[in-house]
Amino acid sequence: AVEMLRHGMYNHQEYYRYLNTGYKLPLVGGTDKMTSDTPVGIYRTYVYIPPDEPFTYENWCRNMTAGRTFHSGGPILKFSVDGHAVGDTVTLPGNGGTVEVTAEAESILPIHSLEVVQEGRVVAASNDSAGARRLSLNAKVKVESHSWLAARCGGPGYAESVPHLDGWGRGVMAHTSPVYIACGGEWWMFNQEGAEYMLTLVDGCISYIQHTSRQHRPGEVTHHHGEEDHLAYLERPFAEARAAIHKRMHQLGIAH
Numbered sequence: 001a002v003e004m005l006r007h008g009m010y011n012h013q014e015y016y017r018y019l020n021t022g023y024k025l026p027l028v029g030g031t032d033k034m035t036s037d038t039p040v041g042i043y044r045t046y047v048y049i050p051p052d053e054p055f056t057y058e059n060w061c062r063n064m065t066a067g068r069t070f071h072s073g074g075p076i077l078k079f080s081v082d083g084h085a086v087g088d089t090v091t092l093p094g095n096g097g098t099v100e101v102t103a104e105a106e107s108i109l110p111i112h113s114l115e116v117v118q119e120g121r122v123v124a125a126s127n128d129s130a131g132a133r134r135l136s137l138n139a140k141v142k143v144e145s146h147s148w149l150a151a152r153c154g155g156p157g158y159a160e161s162v163p164h165l166d167g168w169g170r171g172v173m174a175h176t177s178p179v180y181i182a183c184g185g186e187w188w189m190f191n192q193e194g195a196e197y198m199l200t201l202v203d204g205c206i207s208y209i210q211h212t213s214r215q216h217r218p219g220e221v222t223h224h225h226g227e228e229d230h231l232a233y234l235e236r237p238f239a240e241a242r243a244a245i246h247k248r249m250h251q252l253g254i255a256h
Contacts, residue, residue, distance in 0.1 A: 001026040001064065004071055005043065007154065007161040007171030016120035019148055019178060021194035022248075024187075026064060026087070026177045027150075029071035037167040043073050048085065063087075067177045070151075073164065075107035075174040079116075079151035086150075086176045094184025096144040104136040105153040109172045111135060113158040118149050122158075129156065146189050148178035190252055195245055202242045209234050 002018065002025045004011050018025055029043035048068040053059045063069075067087030070077045082099045084090050090099060101124060105114050110131030116124040116139065124139035135153060154173035155161040161171020180187045209231060218230070227233045 001028045001069075003028050003030045004175070005030055005032050005170075006168060007073065007173045009159050012175075013120065016117075017191070017194045017197065020119055020189055020191045021198065022189040022191075024067060024178075024180065026067040026069045027071045027175055028064065028069055029073070035167055037165075039166065042164055042166055042170060043071065046070050046072055046076075048087075070174055070176040072174040073170055074109050074172045075105045075111055075153050077151055077153055077174040077176055078102075078104045079176045079179070081149055081179040081181070084179055086179055089180040089182050089187050092143060092181060092183045096142070096183045098140050098142050099149075099181065100138065101141055101149060101151075102136075102138050103151040104134070105151075105174065106134050107153070107172065107174075108133070110162065111153050111172065112156045112162075114151070114153045115158055116141065116149060116151050118143075119147055123149075127156075131162075143181050143183065145183050146187055147181040147183075148189075149181065150178045151176045190248070192249070195249055199242060199245055202238050202245070206235055206238050206242075209238075 028045040114135035126137040152175040163169035
């Protein structure tokens with residue numbers, strides 16, 4: 001999953017970039033409470049657990065992994081595509097088609113916009129310039145190839161968030177995980193620019209570990225992993241991620 005700590009379009013574009021590159025990633029929230037001016041739960045994760053499943057931590061985790069989430073700084077957000085819930089995959093013929101989206105937001109604090117985004121582009125919206133406690137919309141969206149849709153709500157024009165009174169001034173907003181749209185086969189997406197960008201992030205993290213991060217000298221500290229080479233331990237997941245991205249690019253016939 002990807003944790004969104006702030007309401008900023010940079011954070012949104014990062015998330016959309018990963019989805020457009022073909023990674024099914026649930027969206028979650030987190031408080032990041034570092035000081036007393038931040039209420040616990042100011043940003044949080046809501047997970048839908050089907051009625052026939054008991055409310056347990058294990059089921060919460062399993063449904064979170066399945067993408068049945070929305071991230072919220074206050075509003076309650078509902079979203080469906082052709083009757084399918086968040087986290088589901090809607091199957092269309094190879095040439096695509098038209099789907100019906102339904103979104104509804106309720107908030108104790110005023111919200112001004114409710115939007116449906118497709119691959120990061122707004123394709124349907126409902127707005128109230130004065131601010132409302134409830135917004136809803138129904139719309140038809142054309143889908144021509146593998147895609148994803150999600151709903152979000154927030155301040156005027158969405159990007160201009162109404163701030164909470166915490167130290168960061170985080171916005172009153174909510175955003176669902178996607179509903180995925182598969183056209184003529186198993187869902188997949190790929191964006192070469194996104195993959196290359198992700199490689200720069202991985203390489204930057206490895207460079208930070210090797211050249212910038214502060215480390216105890218070998219023999220001065222005992223690490224929980226029990227391995228002799230602590231730097232190798234830290235670099236391993238990044239090296240694995242880099243290899244996985246390269247493998248995916250080569251499978252699609254893209255040289256790098």
